[in-house]
Amino acid sequence: MVDSPRPQVMLQGAPPDDARPGIGASTSRIDGRAKVTGEARYGSDFSGGHNPAYAFLVTSAIARGRITMLDESDTRTVPGVLDILTYRNVGDRIKPGKTFDDKGYMGTTIAPLASDRVWHDGQIVAVVIADTFEAAREGAHRLKVTYAEEAPSATFDSPGLEIVSADSASREGEEPGEEKPQVGNAAQAFAAAPVKIDAFYDTPTQHHNPIELFTTTCSWSNGKLTVWESSQNVYGYQNGLAEQLGIEPSDVRIISPYIGGAFGARGSLTQRTALIAYASRRLNRPVKLEATRQQGFTIATYRAETRHRIRLGATPDGRLQALTHEGWEVSSRPDNYKVAGTDASTRLYACPNVSSEVFIVHADRNTPGFMRSPPEIPYLFALESAMDELAVALKMDPVELRRINDTQKEPIKGLPYTSRSLMQCFDAASQAFGWSRRTPEPGSMRDGDWLIGWGCATTMYPTQVAPAAARVTLTPQGSARIQSASHEIGTGIYTVVALTAADRLGIPLDKITVELGDSELPPAPVAGGSNSTASVCNVVAKACEEIRSRIARAAVTAQDSVHFGLDPASLTLTDETLQSADGRSEPLDKAFGRAAGGAMEVYAENIPHGAPPDGMKRLYRGTSSLAGGAKLKDRIQFAFGAQFVEVRVDARTREVRAPRMVGAYASGRIVNPKAAKSQLMGGQIWGISAALHEATEIDRRAARYYNDDLAEYLIPVNADIEEVQTIFVPEEDKLVNDLGIKGLGELGNVGLNAAVANAVFHATGVRIRELPIRIEKLLDAPAIRS
Amino acid sequence: MRPFLYERADDVQSALRAAAPTSQTSIPPTEASAQFIAGGTLLLDLMKLDTMRPQVLVDINGLERTHGQIAATAQELRLGALVRMSQAAEHPDILRDYPLIAQSLQQAASAQLRNMASLGGNVLQRTRCQYFRDPSWPACNKRAPGTGCSALEGVNRKHAVLGINEHCIAEYPGDFGPTLAALGASVETAGPGGARSIPFERLHNGPEVPNVETVLAPGELITGFVVPAGPWTRRSVYLKVRDRQSYAFGLATAAVALDLSDGVVNEARIGLGGVAYKPWRAHDAEAVLRGKPFDEAIAHAAAEAAFAGARAHGENEYKLDLGRRTLVRALLQAAKLEI
Ligand SMILES: Cc1cc2nc3c(=O)[nH]c(=O)nc-3n(C[C@H](O)[C@H](O)[C@H](O)COP(=O)(O)OP(=O)(O)OC[C@H]3O[C@@H](n4cnc5c(N)ncnc54)[C@H](O)[C@@H]3O)c2cc1C
Numbered sequence A: 001m002v003d004s005p006r007p008q009v010m011l012q013g014a015p016p017d018d019a020r021p022g023i024g025a026s027t028s029r030i031d032g033r034a035k036v037t038g039e040a041r042y043g044s045d046f047s048g049g050h051n052p053a054y055a056f057l058v059t060s061a062i063a064r065g066r067i068t069m070l071d072e073s074d075t076r077t078v079p080g081v082l083d084i085l086t087y088r089n090v091g092d093r094i095k096p097g098k099t100f101d102d103k104g105y106m107g108t109t110i111a112p113l114a115s116d117r118v119w120h121d122g123q124i125v126a127v128v129i130a131d132t133f134e135a136a137r138e139g140a141h142r143l144k145v146t147y148a149e150e151a152p153s154a155t156f157d158s159p160g161l162e163i164v165s166a167d168s169a170s171r172e173g174e175e176p177g178e179e180k181p182q183v184g185n186a187a188q189a190f191a192a193a194p195v196k197i198d199a200f201y202d203t204p205t206q207h208h209n210p211i212e213l214f215t216t217t218c219s220w221s222n223g224k225l226t227v228w229e230s231s232q233n234v235y236g237y238q239n240g241l242a243e244q245l246g247i248e249p250s251d252v253r254i255i256s257p258y259i260g261g262a263f264g265a266r267g268s269l270t271q272r273t274a275l276i277a278y279a280s281r282r283l284n285r286p287v288k289l290e291a292t293r294q295q296g297f298t299i300a301t302y303r304a305e306t307r308h309r310i311r312l313g314a315t316p317d318g319r320l321q322a323l324t325h326e327g328w329e330v331s332s333r334p335d336n337y338k339v340a341g342t343d344a345s346t347r348l349y350a351c352p353n354v355s356s357e358v359f360i361v362h363a364d365r366n367t368p369g370f371m372r373s374p375p376e377i378p379y380l381f382a383l384e385s386a387m388d389e390l391a392v393a394l395k396m397d398p399v400e401l402r403r404i405n406d407t408q409k410e411p412i413k414g415l416p417y418t419s420r421s422l423m424q425c426f427d428a429a430s431q432a433f434g435w436s437r438r439t440p441e442p443g444s445m446r447d448g449d450w451l452i453g454w455g456c457a458t459t460m461y462p463t464q465v466a467p468a469a470a471r472v473t474l475t476p477q478g479s480a481r482i483q484s485a486s487h488e489i490g491t492g493i494y495t496v497v498a499l500t501a502a503d504r505l506g507i508p509l510d511k512i513t514v515e516l517g518d519s520e521l522p523p524a525p526v527a528g529g530s531n532s533t534a535s536v537c538n539v540v541a542k543a544c545e546e547i548r549s550r551i552a553r554a555a556v557t558a559q560d561s562v563h564f565g566l567d568p569a570s571l572t573l574t575d576e577t578l579q580s581a582d583g584r585s586e587p588l589d590k591a592f593g594r595a596a597g598g599a600m601e602v603y604a605e606n607i608p609h610g611a612p613p614d615g616m617k618r619l620y621r622g623t624s625s626l627a628g629g630a631k632l633k634d635r636i637q638f639a640f641g642a643q644f645v646e647v648r649v650d651a652r653t654r655e656v657r658a659p660r661m662v663g664a665y666a667s668g669r670i671v672n673p674k675a676a677k678s679q680l681m682g683g684q685i686w687g688i689s690a691a692l693h694e695a696t697e698i699d700r701r702a703a704r705y706y707n708d709d710l711a712e713y714l715i716p717v718n719a720d721i722e723e724v725q726t727i728f729v730p731e732e733d734k735l736v737n738d739l740g741i742k743g744l745g746e747l748g749n750v751g752l753n754a755a756v757a758n759a760v761f762h763a764t765g766v767r768i769r770e771l772p773i774r775i776e777k778l779l780d781a782p783a784i785r786s
Numbered sequence B: 001m002r003p004f005l006y007e008r009a010d011d012v013q014s015a016l017r018a019a020a021p022t023s024q025t026s027i028p029p030t031e032a033s034a035q036f037i038a039g040g041t042l043l044l045d046l047m048k049l050d051t052m053r054p055q056v057l058v059d060i061n062g063l064e065r066t067h068g069q070i071a072a073t074a075q076e077l078r079l080g081a082l083v084r085m086s087q088a089a090e091h092p093d094i095l096r097d098y099p100l101i102a103q104s105l106q107q108a109a110s111a112q113l114r115n116m117a118s119l120g121g122n123v124l125q126r127t128r129c130q131y132f133r134d135p136s137w138p139a140c141n142k143r144a145p146g147t148g149c150s151a152l153e154g155v156n157r158k159h160a161v162l163g164i165n166e167h168c169i170a171e172y173p174g175d176f177g178p179t180l181a182a183l184g185a186s187v188e189t190a191g192p193g194g195a196r197s198i199p200f201e202r203l204h205n206g207p208e209v210p211n212v213e214t215v216l217a218p219g220e221l222i223t224g225f226v227v228p229a230g231p232w233t234r235r236s237v238y239l240k241v242r243d244r245q246s247y248a249f250g251l252a253t254a255a256v257a258l259d260l261s262d263g264v265v266n267e268a269r270i271g272l273g274g275v276a277y278k279p280w281r282a283h284d285a286e287a288v289l290r291g292k293p294f295d296e297a298i299a300h301a302a303a304e305a306a307f308a309g310a311r312a313h314g315e316n317e318y319k320l321d322l323g324r325r326t327l328v329r330a331l332l333q334a335a336k337l338e339i
């Protein structure tokens, strides 16, 4: 039989895989095939063993008040309904837990079935469990809940808000003042500055909407709980759940090999998981929950709306003299969640006088949480829009304004950046974009009915590394297995781990298996803050180094080895051989046989610079200690990039489209350029989304989300995205960690929202300070004739 | 979602029998206990949201053999109720002679939905007002008569500015409907009382009684559409202005067909979408154009006339302006066409 010809699919512009695997080799994902064939199993693919029962949530129709009546009678008549959880039978049997910010694991302390109290729209008020999903859903629809409603506070400018300074609400272990970086006298310098910008900026509520819904499956056996749930933090979930249920962490196992999108939404434990575990224990049966898309808006976290006031003062030649950044962020009533991006925004440019402050605005909302580039997305929108306004006021090219204020030292404490290639990024991107052809006057570039606008902005993201552990096992056949409880959130961590092992052990990728996403494996930090590649690859390299060293030491002391008498440090594992610098080599199996009888297993831990000495102990308790960014005492470490965008605005009907983007990024060592490019490109596209499309609308009277589905919560579709160019600017940073990895998971989307707004100004003369940018904000553009 | 009976009909008679109303009391067809299901892209959505709760679903996809055809003659275009949106969007006669129909369907929904959804179901699609779709909102006259309208002072960026009253300001979201209104099409139906033909413009009611959306009787089946031919259909445009480039409902749309000779408008047909309570025909705007030499100024005058009676409720204020601009742009585009 002849094989049917396989279609050759080649992504346009995608480089072919590099021949020899290793750090820096462009490589297709090793899990790609499993993903596209459906072999890869995601959280919601598991059903917890035989005969699971199904749960369906009932969520509140009010944002604030009390439940006065729960009528279950109709629900109980539905055939197949097994159990109904409400505050009456849950109460304090599940502990609320502490939030992530508070050295806990939870996204919120609002324990939904603890009492009759309703804290926010869409709070879980009951869980109906039945033999089938359909019966559970029908039962849930038939449950009658009556409320005593109180007037809720929805968002900024609503009556009844509580506003507190983030500094007074700082978390344990933080020094007061950390939330308000300042230096010099910004007020005085601003007053004296010849050129000034003083403006407010707003970013909207956004929801992650990962394509995999929020699902949880729980099963108990002999007092031990197994949970299948997509998670960015399996050790955190394990420890958090144990605390909530009053059992030992060792009696909880979290399984999450593949994750159908997370973006921060699965970083902290939601309250649903303990409820499903509890339901499963009551029924002595596996229970599976698949929450609806609508429920995902309120049972998990989201990016809260923010407001900013930026004051910039500059000399006529563009030197910043004063920078004040004030931020306001919405949170829930009980929780102090905040992103406090002044950390980054006050350190981006050279400026002698800086002040800042962040305020938490407590409203009757669910608690917000991490969403890709949590602080930088809103805070750099404000700063980078203001910088563009300053460039306009100065009649200066916005790239030149950034060059004038570029610095290798952060201005607050004067600490050096470990590396900073911001202007190299601007130069590479502006050249690729054709920026020199831009005419500065708004409305001056036109293509038929389209008004063209070109804009740019800076992106920055902290380089963070956390304590991590890994186990590497090498067999006599030369196959390796790498184990670490890290998380594949779509970024390609299986592949970078395999590349690191291939690099250090000198074996091909098909001899490497990688196991991640299971709390029984050695612990790895939360997949957040773009730390995973740096944290996990460094510890895997460390374990591999131990293996290499054992093999090398055995060789140099063996008379039958070609390496006899050499310095073991000079030997490397390459191409399945043990090699010396002068080219002598010995097959791996032979060298290996001297060092070990059977397999060689090495467990390694790594505590990076700046992490607490007990970082590993904390990690085993599910707490990640991310070190880096602006939090180090001796230096500051960030990755940088430049974002360029072209927008087109219809001269008459004012639709905005962004057909062209160029981004250039410098982020230290790139482990897998192919996946890194996809990651950055995805970020650029999300930047367009954040600028033009995404916003969760809130009914201000009810404090409830309105457009809670993907038909009405818009993200770009293929037709919205045309040309996306992603450029790597080479950068070597030997300080950040041994491998020189800076991380780039969240670098691609930051600043793009500002670049789009800046481009829209260039196209229309209308400055949009409130995202998203929509038609109605552009209809009155007096500068432009239709 | 509640349990329901599912029946398949292979011909019109069995469909009517299966969907025959069980009681004599008059209820709006959308609330009848038996509902036809074609593509199911609207109905299943609303059932899962617990907004529609039919007890019987009558699957009419078996009628595709008899009511899934497109036939164009010199006099008219006939479209069966079970023609899929994608089928009509790609039909060569429609592409050539009725470009606005093809364009309205090409720009509607997504490829997957267009392959599934029928034209009969399409014209009966219901508003995207989320206060209506999500039954956890207490006030909605359309879903729960007499409870009030949450949108009047609520989130109403997408809501209608034409043909509304204080009972309901929901927008009709469809794209195909406005083209049928513009072209003076009619709807053919079969019902317990026999077959009838209804001018498309009269199929949908105004908001006087918001939960009674059409003049159809419970159990009445749409069998097809008839679009009269005319010298204006070729010079036609469907312009859809929306928040993203594809797969989004229109904020303002205009279906425009012009018969021009020597720069003078012999006939103009204008339908509007996204801005009105129902598929909207802008008769006043047509009258402004009829018999006049076409230029940008007259296009503006027509747009003024089209929106003369429009009223906004806050967030949708921009639609007054955007709706006019959309119509002007569509008229200018149509006038420029080389045909
Ligand atoms: C995400 C999304 C985006 C969309 N975007 C757009 C868009 O941009 N533009 C647009 O125009 N539409 C859009 N739609 C709507 C879509 O076009 C309609 O849902 C579809 O056309 C309905 O057709 P159907 O055959 O699936 O109807 P069904 O769901 O089967 O039926 C709809 C209703 O009509 C009744 N019905 C169906 N056929 C008949 C008949 N022959 N006689 C009497 N009653 C009948 C049913 O009982 C039901 O009440 C979108 C829908 C979705 C879900």
Ligand code: SF4
Pocket: B127, B129, B130, B131, B132, B139, B140, B141, B142, B143, B148, B149, B150, B151, B152, B167, B168, B169, B170, B210
């Ligand atoms: S606009 Fe109509 S559909 Fe929407 S809430 Fe008001 S009455 Fe209901």
